[in-house]
Amino acid sequence: MPDDDYVYLLGASLFVFNRFNQFMIDLLRHDPNAVKTWYELMDTPSKTIVNRLDAFICRTYGVKDKEKKEHAANELINLVERRNRIVHAFAVTDKGKQVLRTKTRHNLPDPEKRDQQFPVTREFMRDFISDVKDMDYKLNDFREYLRSHHLG
Template structure:
């Protein structure tokens, strides 16, 4: 697919909308995780937390005097891995359609991991679950 603003081949509008949604919901949750961390720990600093890559928040969870809910930490860190797969992907043509993929290491080399529409929808759904857990933890 092409758009007026580029001659490069692009995935479908729906796929690109899902990609954009993935980025937005993750970014929102990343900020909400930091907000929750700060509201439960006086040892942490917003400027330092915001400057960290999302995966580096793992160490900051351990610095908190009152424990952060394990379900939130685990889900957030799983989403970081999935988000990284999306961000560090490359574009391929599959069945005459543009889509993203990454490589997965296997015993004797690598294989492509297709970032399907279903993968993106699952990522969005998992972020919704994280948002709900964060709201509950915060007392909303």
């Protein structure tokens, strides 16, 4: 088994993202265009949740600029992709200890970046947790906007 702090960070990474995913779903339930129930949304892939939430946010704030829309979506999609790298990691022995390694996706647009292996380090997980928390604050601002405008 890996060191206890490594396992703790792995569990914390997954827990923080799962809570964040639930938060995104809760926000989507305030979208007047949403047609899915909470149960259906819980079974929806995170990337689809992100795309729907991004569209809802942009519609609510009246964002029409393509670059601004893409920037917001990319921030959220990046978190999903990083979570996926953790979830789809594989165990290896490195210097006599069990750790995780992962790889970049096989279908990235840049062939040089495809299928590149890298370790899931403590720093990778700490950064991921921190970035999820940062996005959580931003989405909380959106929730407050919905409340202040009686939309949520």
